[in-house]
Amino acid sequence: MRFLVLFLSIMTIGCLPKSAPLPAINGSQVDVVVLQNSPNSTDWAPGPTATTQALQNAFVESGLSLVSDSSAATPADTSRTFEARFAAKKPGTSGELLLYVEISAQYFSQIQGQYRWVLSGHIGASLLDGEDLHTNNMSFEFPVFLDHPHEKETAAIEAAVPMLLRHIDQLLRHGPLLQR
Amino acid sequence: MKTLALAICLTFSGTAVAADADIAGYMRISTRPDFQGGDGKLGYWNLYGRLLNERSWVAVETRLNLLEQAPNTQQNWASIHARVEGGSILNADAGGGGLGNMYLSQLYALVGNPSLNGLEWQLGTLQHWTGDLGLYDIRPDSLFDETIGGAVRFRGKKLSGMLAIGDAGYGIDPEHYNTVLSGGGRIRWHVMDGLELGGGFEAHYEPAVQGNVNAPYATPDLDYEAFLRGEVVSDFVAENPDQELLFPNPESRDARSWKATGYLGFGGFGPLVWNSLYVRMEAHHPESQSIESFQGEDYTLYLTDISDERQSILIGNEMSLRIIPEKLDAVWAVLLGRHTDGDNAIAPSDHARDYASSVLRLQTYLSPNVHWLFENSFAIERSTNGNSYRQHVDSIFSSQDGVSDSRGLEFGDSDTRQTWQGKTGIVLNPLGPGVYVRPSIRLLYGIQYSTQHAAWGGSFVDSLDQYGDFYDPSKALTDRHWHQVFALEAEAWF
Numbered sequence: 094m095r096f097l098v099l100f101l102s103i104m105t106i107g108c109l110p111k112s113a114p115l116p117a118i119n120g121s122q123v124d125v126v127v128l129q130n131s132p133n134s135t136d137w138a139p140g141p142t143a144t145t146q147a148l149q150n151a152f153v154e155s156g157l158s159l160v161s162d163s164s165a166a167t168p169a170d171t172s173r174t175f176e177a178r179f180a181a182k183k184p185g186t187s188g189e190l191l192l193y194v195e196i197s198a199q200y201f202s203q204i205q206g207q208y209r210w211v212l213s214g215h216i217g218a219s220l221l222d223g224e225d226l227h228t229n230n231m232s233f234e235f236p237v238f239l240d241h242p243h244e245k246e247t248a249a250i251e252a253a254v255p256m257l258l259r260h261i262d263q264l265l266r267h268g269p270l271l272q273r
Numbered sequence: 274m275k276t277l278a279l280a281i282c283l284t285f286s287g288t289a290v291a292a293d294a295d296i297a298g299y300m301r302i303s304t305r306p307d308f309q310g311g312d313g314k315l316g317y318w319n320l321y322g323r324l325l326n327e328r329s330w331v332a333v334e335t336r337l338n339l340l341e342q343a344p345n346t347q348q349n350w351a352s353i354h355a356r357v358e359g360g361s362i363l364n365a366d367a368g369g370g371g372l373g374n375m376y377l378s379q380l381y382a383l384v385g386n387p388s389l390n391g392l393e394w395q396l397g398t399l400q401h402w403t404g405d406l407g408l409y410d411i412r413p414d415s416l417f418d419e420t421i422g423g424a425v426r427f428r429g430k431k432l433s434g435m436l437a438i439g440d441a442g443y444g445i446d447p448e449h450y451n452t453v454l455s456g457g458g459r460i461r462w463h464v465m466d467g468l469e470l471g472g473g474f475e476a477h478y479e480p481a482v483q484g485n486v487n488a489p490y491a492t493p494d495l496d497y498e499a500f501l502r503g504e505v506v507s508d509f510v511a512e513n514p515d516q517e518l519l520f521p522n523p524e525s526r527d528a529r530s531w532k533a534t535g536y537l538g539f540g541g542f543g544p545l546v547w548n549s550l551y552v553r554m555e556a557h558h559p560e561s562q563s564i565e566s567f568q569g570e571d572y573t574l575y576l577t578d579i580s581d582e583r584q585s586i587l588i589g590n591e592m593s594l595r596i597i598p599e600k601l602d603a604v605w606a607v608l609l610g611r612h613t614d615g616d617n618a619i620a621p622s623d624h625a626r627d628y629a630s631s632v633l634r635l636q637t638y639l640s641p642n643v644h645w646l647f648e649n650s651f652a653i654e655r656s657t658n659g660n661s662y663r664q665h666v667d668s669i670f671s672s673q674d675g676v677s678d679s680r681g682l683e684f685g686d687s688d689t690r691q692t693w694q695g696k697t698g699i700v701l702n703p704l705g706p707g708v709y710v711r712p713s714i715r716l717l718y719g720i721q722y723s724t725q726h727a728a729w730g731g732s733f734v735d736s737l738d739q740y741g742d743f744y745d746p747s748k749a750l751t752d753r754h755w756h757q758v759f760a761l762e763a764e765a766w767f
Contacts, residue, residue: 201295201297201336202297202334202336202354203401203402204297204298204299204332204334204356204766205299205330205332205766206405206407206410206412207299207709207766209297209766211295236297236766236767238709238711238766240407240547240593240709241404241538241547241549242403242404242433242461243463243469243538255704255705256704
């Protein structure tokens with residue numbers, strides 16, 4: 094009987110509605126830009142499609158629609174700093190949110206059967222509200238662990254989505270980006 | 274070469290350099306109250322799956338970037354890795370978390386230059402593997418486990434690998450150090466997306482060194498049965514009365530050993546996420562020496578000739594399956610092993626056995642963070658040199674061919690042990706679905722059936738005098754083939 098109660102409790106917890114992956118955000122459209130580079134290069138390239146799509150899906154689940162003409166495939170400006178590169182990109186229309194992610198993956202070592210990669214970079218968010226442009230940005234560094242040696246930078250960045258969403262959530266909860 | 278020399282100088286120079294440190298690690302801690310007299314593990318070892326069969330463990334690794342990689346430059350970079358690990362945590366085991374239970378398992382410098390197309394030099398410990406059987410926590414293609422030395426590693430898009438050379442003397446026998454030249458390498462070929470091949474080889478050569486007591490020697494005409502019984506010297510004295518001083522001097526030998534590994538990986542189609550198949554063949558390094566006492570005197574026996582025919586082969590496969598995306602994942606692993614010892618045909622040992630095992634883990638996702646885990650394992654272990662397992666509570670009286678024989682070399686009344694384990698429970702994963710996604714908090718129940726009596730670690734009697742003291746003669750003796758534990762545990766990589 095106790096086991097049954099425990100089992101039903103767990104099943105109930107498991108069936109509870111999921112919380113939205115991101116908070117309610119001001120704006121109606123979102124443009125997600127993910128760029129990657131390697132630690133020994135300053136050349137930026139579009140990030141993994143799966144990562145971009147996962148972030149896009151999270152925004153869609155939060156009630157935003159995707160911009161039809163995304164700048165996701167556009168390489169970053171060659172400016173030296175993230176701030177300058179981020180500033181070079183702006184939302185196109187009022188009500189549009191731009192999420193700009195720069196990410197690098199660097200292999201660390203094998204630890205207890207897993208392959209540790211260190212993901213580092215910056216996230217910027219800017220919202221065009223009428224004539225006003227609200228921006229916010231943050232840097233991040235966290236590890237991800239991959240199961241197999243053939244999984245390289247792309248797999249590491251794809252595996253970083255849950256942590257990226259947590260950081261994006263924190264970023265959006267500050268300032269005027271969050272819907273009150 | 275100049276780059277290497279420069280990097281080594283910079284790495285080990287006393288110059289103050291702005292350094293960036295990174296820390297990583299692994300932790301596994303559990304409590305498993307056991308009211309059947311066990312020590313908290315469901316079974317003896319991870320042949321039945323690592324889950325509930327391993328103890329707490331902690332590992333901390335640091336990487337100190339002495340020279341950071343600067344983007345778009347040809348500058349050298351250098352880092353130092355150090356790892357401390359061990360299996361003792363306060364209140365979790367008998368070791369009490371003492372630092373004496375921890376060891377510095379890895380320390381190496383890694384240096385490279387962007388212009389060298391992915392070439393890196395590693396100096397220090399060289400242990401390296403390219404994957405593992407996660408359900409068993411076994412790394413079949415691990416190489417250079419005992420070696421300290423230098424290696425050149427290369428990481429290309431299609432090919433990666435390493436060549437290494439060093440000394441495995443302390444690693445193989447730290448108490449009787451003698452230089453053991455160790456060399457070899459591995460290569461891994463990314464044939465195409467979804468297909469990988471790999472292979473590796475490591476050889477050891479321990480040359481004879483005249484006058485060095487720790488070099489490989491062999492005591493002439495050493496009889497294996499007399500050695501097992503501890504009667505080599507007494508037999509000699511019996512045949513040569515009052516001539517103990519003429520006990521034969523050891524003869525010098527060379528010692529060799531090797532290990533070869535193969536790997537086939539494929540996946541990325543249908544429900545198959547990835548399949549890793551490993552093969553390892555090994556000729557084990559001979560033992561060095563052993564002490565035998567006779568009439569208050571210690572005699573050293575040199576064992577090269579009676580321990581140089583030990584070989585093993587291990588085949589392991591692990592398959593990750595996504596059966597229902599976001600709902601149900603499975604991992605299925607198989608392990609086969611055979612150990613042979615050409616010098617020993619009379620007594621069971623770890624070098625004369627076969628084993629086969631299969632473990633299947635299912636993990637279903639009640640929500641992204643709440644999972645239910647099921648694991649089933651079955652294993653057969655067979656001693657190829659006679660009985661090695663006690664099947665019954667009174668098997669303590671069986672020592673040769675299943676009968677009592679105080680001179681018997683066997684142990685118990687069966688040469689085979691069969692073990693089944695079932696495990697289930699709740700897994701909380703803050704980072705979402707995935708069999709190997711961590712951190713995890715687990716509440717598990719495990720049950721084991723073994724053909725061996727009391728087949729789990731504990732403080733059960735193992736000698737006849739204890740048998741008389743700790744068994745109540747008024748109560749019927751019962752075999753204990755079933756064992757169960759509850760476990761609350763946490764595991765994380767960081």
